[in-house]
Amino acid sequence: MSRGTSARRTRPPRTGRTGGSGGKGGTGSGGGTAILQQPLARIVLVVVFLGVLIFVITQVVSSCQRNQLVDSYKSYVNDATAISSESHAEGQKMIQILSNPKGSTPTKLVSDLQVQAAQAQALVKQAQGLDPPGKMKAADRAFVNALQYRANGLSSLAQLLPSAIQSNRETSAANIAERMKRFLASDVIYSDQFIGPAAQALKDDNIQNVDLPDPNASAFLPQVKYVLPAGAAELADRVRQVGGSPGGGLHGLALVKTVAEPDGVALSDTQTNVITTSDKLKWAVDVQNQGNFAEQKVAVTATFAVVGASPSESQKQTVTIPSLAAKATTTVSIPGPVNPSVDQDASLKVVVATVPGEKTGSNNVADYPIRLKLP
Numbered sequence: 001m002s003r004g005t006s007a008r009r010t011r012p013p014r015t016g017r018t019g020g021s022g023g024k025g026g027t028g029s030g031g032g033t034a035i036l037q038q039p040l041a042r043i044v045l046v047v048v049f050l051g052v053l054i055f056v057i058t059q060v061v062s063s064c065q066r067n068q069l070v071d072s073y074k075s076y077v078n079d080a081t082a083i084s085s086e087s088h089a090e091g092q093k094m095i096q097i098l099s100n101p102k103g104s105t106p107t108k109l110v111s112d113l114q115v116q117a118a119q120a121q122a123l124v125k126q127a128q129g130l131d132p133p134g135k136m137k138a139a140d141r142a143f144v145n146a147l148q149y150r151a152n153g154l155s156s157l158a159q160l161l162p163s164a165i166q167s168n169r170e171t172s173a174a175n176i177a178e179r180m181k182r183f184l185a186s187d188v189i190y191s192d193q194f195i196g197p198a199a200q201a202l203k204d205d206n207i208q209n210v211d212l213p214d215p216n217a218s219a220f221l222p223q224v225k226y227v228l229p230a231g232a233a234e235l236a237d238r239v240r241q242v243g244g245s246p247g248g249g250l251h252g253l254a255l256v257k258t259v260a261e262p263d264g265v266a267l268s269d270t271q272t273n274v275i276t277t278s279d280k281l282k283w284a285v286d287v288q289n290q291g292n293f294a295e296q297k298v299a300v301t302a303t304f305a306v307v308g309a310s311p312s313e314s315q316k317q318t319v320t321i322p323s324l325a326a327k328a329t330t331t332v333s334i335p336g337p338v339n340p341s342v343d344q345d346a347s348l349k350v351v352v353a354t355v356p357g358e359k360t361g362s363n364n365v366a367d368y369p370i371r372l373k374l375p
Helices: 003-009 028-036 039-099 106-128 134-166 169-204 229-242
Strands: 253-261 273-276 282-289 295-306 315-324 329-335 345-352 365-373
Touching: 039 106, 039 134, 039 169, 039 229, 106 134, 134 169, 134 229, 169 229, 253 345, 253 365, 282 295, 282 315, 282 345, 295 329, 315 329
Parallel strands: 273 365
Antiparallel strands: 253 282, 282 329, 295 315, 295 345, 345 365
């Protein structure tokens, strides 16, 4: 055997270490770098990064879209509420015009209603210019429709008024009631087809802290009674006071009598009335409408005062009659004095307030001498 062969046999075997200072396995600090240098690893990392980036962008976009949706609901509801409030005020003003407290001429009444009709149509245009969120579109169409009913009703009422003034009471009332039905229909559309679906849209999109208008507080027709013959007749009486009205358009109330209850003593204004006092004492006052038109909100006041006492010691009570038809008489009950002085001269002054157009109020007042006694 040769010497070269023997030397090769005694050479120590390789250990398989490739790293100079690396740890076990020979990966060292350069192992991670080696992995990142692999194409597949780099692709995985890029995909993960892009996934995270897309997720973050999606969340940001979703949050922005949500905020925009909430803002669009708030903006729409606020604008619709403002328009509803103005329309509600128009309804109140319409009844005020038809009540004709100053006895205006037909030309003035028609002009006032025409102005109102133009203002109502302007509200329709404002509503048409709103930008409702997607789920509010059906409700928005109903909102515009309700406002259009009101504008059309006012225009029709203005056109009707001259003939209503010249017609008899029954015909005038029937024509006014027919126009009032449009306003009632608008209120039903507003409540059922606008407020209802709008509330559902807010619920479906989970919109919080956005309050829709109260349909009762936003109604155009103040009282449903004006759709009925009796209620429409009240308005007919008022508008007819300026022309074509039987009786010459007179306004006037009268205090017919005052009775002390529960004793049933009819009071005299010329001699002292001795009345038994108790916690049940009341003054029953009969009031008559001697005019040709229904009168609204008639105040009746009773003031009890001991003779010689200071004005601050007098006791005043007021009761209001909501409505009193032409030629009708009604009785109002006014509470008696509380803890009054007995066996002393006193007076009870009853006053029925005058109404617009009433030329004299001398028969609206009575002063009754009173002396209270214990049971």
